[in-house]
Amino acid sequence: MCVRRSRIGWVAAGAMLAVAMTACGSSNGGTSSSPSSTGSQAKTPTGTPWVIGQIGSFTGPAASTLGEAAPGFEAWVKYTNDHGGIDNHPIKLVQLDDGADPAKSTAAVKQLVEQDKVIAIVDYSLVDSAWADYVKDKGVPVIGAILFNKTFGTNPDFFPVGATFEGIQYGMLAEAAKAGAKTFGFFSVTNTAAAQETIAWYRENTTKLNLGFTSPPLIVTMDYVSPNYTAQCLEAKSQNIAAVYVGAPTTQTLKVYDDCKKQNYNFTHVGNLYQVNDTWLTTPSADGAIIASAVVPIASTLPANQEFVKAMATYAPGVKYGGTAQMNWVAGQLFAAAAKAAKLGDSPTAAGVLDGLYALKGETLGGLAPPLTFVKGKPTTIPCWFTYKVSNGSFVVPPGGDKAQCQPS
Structure with missing residues (x-):
């Protein structure tokens, strides 16, 4: 339930x-x-x-x-x-x-x-x-x-x-894989040390972790302030990237979702609890997003x-x-x-x-x-995470989502 x-x-x-x-x-x-x-x-x-x-x-x-x-x-x-x-x-x-x-x-x-x-x-x-x-x-x-x-x-x-850090990144990859994605993209704001560490982690681990991804991750760079993210969306769309994590604050993440939807680019949205608040529930382009949470789902x-x-x-x-x-x-x-x-x-x-x-x-x-x-x-x-989703204007905890899942040792 x-x-x-x-x-x-x-x-x-x-x-x-x-x-x-x-x-x-x-x-x-x-x-x-x-x-x-x-x-x-x-x-x-x-x-x-x-x-x-x-x-x-x-x-x-x-x-x-x-x-x-x-x-x-x-x-x-x-x-x-x-x-x-x-x-x-x-x-x-x-x-x-x-x-x-x-x-x-x-x-x-x-x-x-x-x-x-x-x-x-x-x-x-x-x-x-x-x-x-x-x-x-x-x-x-x-x-x-x-x-x-x-x-x-x-x-x-x-x-x-x-x-x-690694538990959240692994959790997002694992949730994307469960949704059927074989290719993964990371949209990154690159002017921080944390972003560079995250890029390095995905490059090293996306195919190595045996989650079913068939190619290295696509890394797409973006700025905090931009009139639109159309170019980034089109780059990922051209390479048939099935799941995308936007490593940016709430405002920029939702703008990426909106801009990609305008380009008819449909992909599995994965994110983490740090980005998510109630704005996601009133942003149609965020519907269906899968959230890897460091603690129990907010719902x-x-x-x-x-x-x-x-x-x-x-x-x-x-x-x-x-x-x-x-x-x-x-x-x-x-x-x-x-x-x-x-x-x-x-x-x-x-x-x-x-x-x-x-x-x-x-x-x-x-x-x-x-x-x-x-x-x-x-x-x-x-190395453990929880899961919830954005669905029809609500945060939804799927069966078992409020129980911690852990990366295999």
Whole structure:
């Protein structure tokens, strides 16, 4: 049986430069599988606040995709504090925008660590490689969120909440192959290091992974800003490319879909949760798109995911959201699970959060994530993904789509 989530109304939310908040409210209790579900009795958390930071590229070239990370994580903070905090401790959030500028990002992270004394950082920055070594030296855990960055999966101080870089790329190839595609194209914005890494991965792996592709991938370059992408569509059409992944933010991806449809170029659309929000549901050319998701599909009816949906409606009404907001919510849930495991108490430390993360074994956060286990001193790679589709104005979870699928070892 398929599960659908229809379009909800929203408007673009402005990204914030810096926010510090504590919100207090109701109820206590909870379970490790859904850490912020703390019961129904009203209770204001009275313990020492725990300070965590969020760094993100909320403005800049990928704002149409990354901007919703800020309200998504704010919703988690407000919801958690309004439901008794974590073990009776409220969360204080310091949230900084780096605009995808490496120098600005490094300065912001140093502020979080040295001035704000955060005990963990939630990462949604395009340029986290600029400060990865710094936080590792400082012993502050980074929980993510922006898992197409290769810092997750290569740096042992970065703790992913779902599929890491290769898991997402493999998932998109696998879903294209399941749809019957024998040829694959990657439309890439090439002026970033991440794009170059992705191009190299597809060139090396598309035919090597034994998924049934009969030729190397077609790599088509594109700019962030362009009056149209007609030339790219015609190039792929001329080579009979059956499935295409557009490696670009939401706005540009949907423009490619529109321009290709105008050229009567029909192909299997594959994408990932970072690009997807409700604009896809009102874009006819996106109908039929197959999404590889790092965490459970946004349309899942699992209670842990419905908690997120309800929180967004309550604390971020009118804000657009999709996979980006959801990823930051799940990052908050991972922090909560680690904090509970560590019993942080009134004198929380980054070292304590690390101990809590290492204590988790096969943690799925109530089904939100693939099984999560972290080993001290070793980077964590997660080769598993979830699947959903865009169909007739709804997000649809196919049978088994809310169960993690994993790349064969």
